[in-house]
Amino acid sequence: xxxxxxxxxKRLEALKSKVAEKTRPQEIRDTGQKGAAGIGLAFRLGSEFxxxxxVGALLGWAFDRFLGTTPWGLIVFLLLGFGAxxxxxxxxxxxxxxxxxxxxPGGR
Amino acid sequence: MAxxxxxxxxxxxxxxxxxxxxxxFAMTNSSVFMIAAVAxxxxxxxxxxxxxxxxPTRAQSVAELLYSFIANTVRxxxxxxxxxxxxxxxxxxxxxxxxxxxxxxPYFFTVTSHLVVTFALAMAVMTMVLVxxxxxxxxxxxxxxxxxxxxxxxxxxxxxxxxISFLSRPISLSLRLFGNMLAGHIVLKVFAGFVVTMGAAxxxxxxxxxxxFAMTVILTAFEFLIAGLQAFVFTVLTCVYLxxxxxxxx
Numbered sequence: 374x375x376x377x378x379x380x381x382x383k384r385l386e387a388l389k390s391k392v393a394e395k396t397r398p399q400e401i402r403d404t405g406q407k408g409a410a411g412i413g414l415a416f417r418l419g420s421e422f423x424x425x426x427x428v429g430a431l432l433g434w435a436f437d438r439f440l441g442t443t444p445w446g447l448i449v450f451l452l453l454g455f456g457a458x459x460x461x462x463x464x465x466x467x468x469x470x471x472x473x474x475x476x477x478p479g480g481r
Numbered sequence: 482m483a484x485x486x487x488x489x490x491x492x493x494x495x496x497x498x499x500x501x502x503x504x505x506f507a508m509t510n511s512s513v514f515m516i517a518a519v520a521x522x523x524x525x526x527x528x529x530x531x532x533x534x535x536x537p538t539r540a541q542s543v544a545e546l547l548y549s550f551i552a553n554t555v556r557x558x559x560x561x562x563x564x565x566x567x568x569x570x571x572x573x574x575x576x577x578x579x580x581x582x583x584x585x586x587p588y589f590f591t592v593t594s595h596l597v598v599t600f601a602l603a604m605a606v607m608t609m610v611l612v613x614x615x616x617x618x619x620x621x622x623x624x625x626x627x628x629x630x631x632x633x634x635x636x637x638x639x640x641x642x643x644x645i646s647f648l649s650r651p652i653s654l655s656l657r658l659f660g661n662m663l664a665g666h667i668v669l670k671v672f673a674g675f676v677v678t679m680g681a682a683x684x685x686x687x688x689x690x691x692x693x694f695a696m697t698v699i700l701t702a703f704e705f706l707i708a709g710l711q712a713f714v715f716t717v718l719t720c721v722y723l724x725x726x727x728x729x730x731x
Contacts (some may be wrong), residue, residue: 412706413714416657424653428645450645453638457645461653468721 414469421465422458429454486670490594490663510590511598518579518592526575547575551716558720562727569609570723573602574716581662581708585701593711594662596655603655606719614726625729654718661711665704672697 433450437443497507529540537545551571555563577593584591592598614622626643627636675693679686 413710416661416711417653417714417718420653420657420660421649424649424656425646427656428649428652432645432648453642454645454649456638456642457649460642460646461649 414465417465418462421461425456425458425461426451426454429457486667486674489590489666489670492595511592511595514580514583514590514592515598518576518583521583522575522579554713554717555720558717559724559727563720563723566609566613566723570716570719573606573719574712577602577658577715578709578712581712582705584662584666585704585708591662591666593658594666596659599655599659600651602658602715603651606654606722607651610722610726613723614729617727618729622726622729625725629730650718650722654715658711658715661707665700665707669697669700669704672700 429450429452430447432454433447436446436450440446493510494505494507495509495513497505499506525540526544529538529544532538532541534541548571551574552564552567555567555570559566580592580598583589584594614625618624626640626647628639628643631639672693676690676697679690679693
C-alpha cells in the first residue's frame with residue numbers, strides 16, 4: 374500500500390514538472406509581446422507630447438499673425454499646447470495601464 | 482550605386498497625365514507602389530479565401546487570422562457598435578501594413594515614409610470621426626471638449642487644452658508613422674553604406690566591416706517589427722478616436 378502511494382506521488386511530481394515545462398514557453402512568448410507593445414507605447418507617448426506642443430505653437434503663431442499680438446499668442450498657446458501634450462500623454466498611459474490590469478487580474 | 486541615404490525617398494515621375502489647374506498630375510513611383518499595395522492586398526485576400534474550406538489552407542488561415550485580429554481590436558476598443566466601421570479600419574490597417582512591408586524590399590519605394598501620405602490617411606480618419614460624431618450626437622458631440630466636474634474658473638482653459646489636444650491627434654497619428662518609417666530606412670541605409678565604405682578601405686576595413694554588417698542585419702529585423710507595430714498602432718488609435726465619436730463622454 375505504501376509503495377503504491379509513493380508511486381502515485383512520484384507520478385504526480387513528474388506530471389507537475391511536465392506541465393510546468395509546457396507552460397513556460399507561453400510565458401516567454403507573453404513577455405516578448407509585451408516588449409513589442411512597450412516600444413509601441415514609447416513611440417506613442419513621445420509623439421503624443423510633441424504633437425500637442427506643435428499644434429499649440431502653430432495656433433499661437435497663426436493667432437499672432439492675424440491679430441498682431443506678437444509674441445503673446447505664441448507664449449500663451451505654447452504653454453497651452455504643453456498642457457495638451459501632457460494631457461494626451463497621461464490619457465495614453467492611463468489607457469495602457471487599464472489594458473494591463475485587464476490582462477492580469479489582481480496586478481497593477 | 483548612390484550612397485545618399487535620402488535619395489531613396491525621391492519622388493520620380495513615371496509618366497504625366499498633363500496638368501489640372503496648373504498642377505502637374507502624374508504617375509509617380511509613390512502612386513505605383515500604392516496601386517501595388519492595393520493589388521497585393523486584394524489579390525492575396527481574394528486568392529486566399531476563394532477555396533473557403535472548413536479546414537483552412539495556409540493562406541486562408543493567414544487571411545482569417547488577420548480578420549479576427551483586427552475584428553478583436555475593433556470590438557475591444559469601440560464595442561460591437563464599432564464593427565460597422567470594420568471595413569474602413571481593416572482596409573486602413575492592411576494598406577499601411579502592406580506599404581510598410583513593401584518598403585522593406587531592396588530598391589522598393591516606401592509610400593508611408595512621406596508625410597503627405599500619412600497625413601492624408603490621418604485626416605481621412607479625423608474627418609470620419611467628426612462626421613460620425615456630429616451625425617450621431619449633433620451639437621452634443623462638442624461636449625467632448627467640456628469635461629465634467631471641473632471648477633468654473635478654469636473651465637475655459639481646460640476646454641482650450643482639450644481642443645488643442647483634439648487638434649493634435651492627426652498630427653501625432655501621421656508624424657509617428659512617417660517618422661518611424663523615414664528614420665528606420667535612413668538608419669538602415671547609413672549602416673549599409675558603412676559596409677561598402679569600409680570594404681573599399683583595404684583588408685583591415687573589410688574585416689571591420691563585419692560590425693556594421695551585423696548591425697544592418699539586426700536593424701532589418703527591427704524594421705520588420707516596426708513596420709508591423711506602427712500599422713497596428715495606427716489602427717488601434719483610429720479605433721480609440723472612433724470610440725470618442727461613438728461615446729463622447731469620458
